[in-house]
Amino acid sequence: MTVFQKNYTEIPELDMGPYLAGEDGAREQLAARLRHIQENIGFMVAVNHGFPWDLLERTYDKLKAFFAKPAEEKLNYKINERSVGYIPPKSTVYVSSKINENTKLDLNETLNLALERPANHPLIKAGKRLAGPNPWPDVDGFRETMIAYQQEMVTLGRKLIPLYALALDKPADFFDPYFTDPLMWSRNAHYPPMPAEENQFGIAPHCDHSFLTMLPTTEEPGLQILTTEGSWLDAPYVKGGILVNTGEYLNRWTNGRFMPTPHRVLPAKQDRYSIATFFNPNHDTIADPLDTCCGPDNPAQFEPVSMIDYVSWYIDTNYKRSFGGKQN
Numbered sequence: 001m002t003v004f005q006k007n008y009t010e011i012p013e014l015d016m017g018p019y020l021a022g023e024d025g026a027r028e029q030l031a032a033r034l035r036h037i038q039e040n041i042g043f044m045v046a047v048n049h050g051f052p053w054d055l056l057e058r059t060y061d062k063l064k065a066f067f068a069k070p071a072e073e074k075l076n077y078k079i080n081e082r083s084v085g086y087i088p089p090k091s092t093v094y095v096s097s098k099i100n101e102n103t104k105l106d107l108n109e110t111l112n113l114a115l116e117r118p119a120n121h122p123l124i125k126a127g128k129r130l131a132g133p134n135p136w137p138d139v140d141g142f143r144e145t146m147i148a149y150q151q152e153m154v155t156l157g158r159k160l161i162p163l164y165a166l167a168l169d170k171p172a173d174f175f176d177p178y179f180t181d182p183l184m185w186s187r188n189a190h191y192p193p194m195p196a197e198e199n200q201f202g203i204a205p206h207c208d209h210s211f212l213t214m215l216p217t218t219e220e221p222g223l224q225i226l227t228t229e230g231s232w233l234d235a236p237y238v239k240g241g242i243l244v245n246t247g248e249y250l251n252r253w254t255n256g257r258f259m260p261t262p263h264r265v266l267p268a269k270q271d272r273y274s275i276a277t278f279f280n281p282n283h284d285t286i287a288d289p290l291d292t293c294c295g296p297d298n299p300a301q302f303e304p305v306s307m308i309d310y311v312s313w314y315i316d317t318n319y320k321r322s323f324g325g326k327q328n
Contacts, residue, residue: 042261210247
């Protein structure tokens with residue numbers, strides 16, 4: 001019998017190798033481990049997942065080239081009404097956070113990019129948020145590299161969702177119909193070293209909005225997660241390791257069973273870059289608490305909500321009006 005750690009003092013690993021190799025029972029064992037992690041810490045480092053690390057390094061090179069451009073040039077790609085584009089430093093404050101009263105604007109700049117779709121895609125023609133088209137920077141090879149990165153992230157996300165289904169006592173293919181055209185987007189961030197005021201962060205304590213988030217570990221420290229015991233843990237650098245965590249949307253869908261772990265990024269001492277990919281179900285998916293997460297002693301805690309409505313509320317709440325949200 002597998003014995004799981006209860007109180008985590010470091011972020012656990014999720015070794016996907018045996019599962020992806022098709023070893024007997026590996027998928028079910030991994031789903032059981034994932035279930036325990038999601039119910040007790042909510043963050044893990046996926047390893048042996050098949051994502052090509054050299055592609056990540058090439059993607060970082062393109063992002064560094066973009067963020068090195070003058071501020072006025074980056075503003076040519078300013079975030080638009082479809083929630084894609086560039087956001088300069090001090091444009092967000094996570095007032096939706098339930099674990100810290102965030103009052104100071106975050107010290108990061110980002111480029112939000114949606115999963116690339118053809119120009120005639122129904123979501124683009126309908127003007128839906130986070131569907132595209134993307135404002136691609138004038139950096140040699142940027143678009144091609146980022147699209148390749150996106151497709152590898154889609155592949156990884158599709159490897160993960162059967163594990164989540166099994167962990168929630170559902171058939172392995174349960175979530176497949178909800179991910180035929182995922183609302184996936186990436187928050188490509190640069191944390192420049194700059195003076196910080198009291199209660200000001202690279203990114204303030206918050207929980208992600210997502211079904212799940214995939215974030216390659218970085219050599220430059222700064223990311224911390226909050227445990228259920230109230231301790232902040234430093235996210236480790238694991239070469240080839242990709243952090244995976246649950247967001248608020250899956251928390252609602254699981255009736256609070258899978259936790260959306262709070263995390264933050266401390267003010268940077270030197271330039272830090274990260275790529276957070278939010279892997280979400282289709283725009284019109286409705287999160288109605290699962291029957292396997294409800295019962296007579298645990299009734300549904302959340303009202304059904306669509307994916308696009310939830311992410312729109314999240315962005316509008318935490319972003320300044322001039323950069324894609326509704327904050328003053």
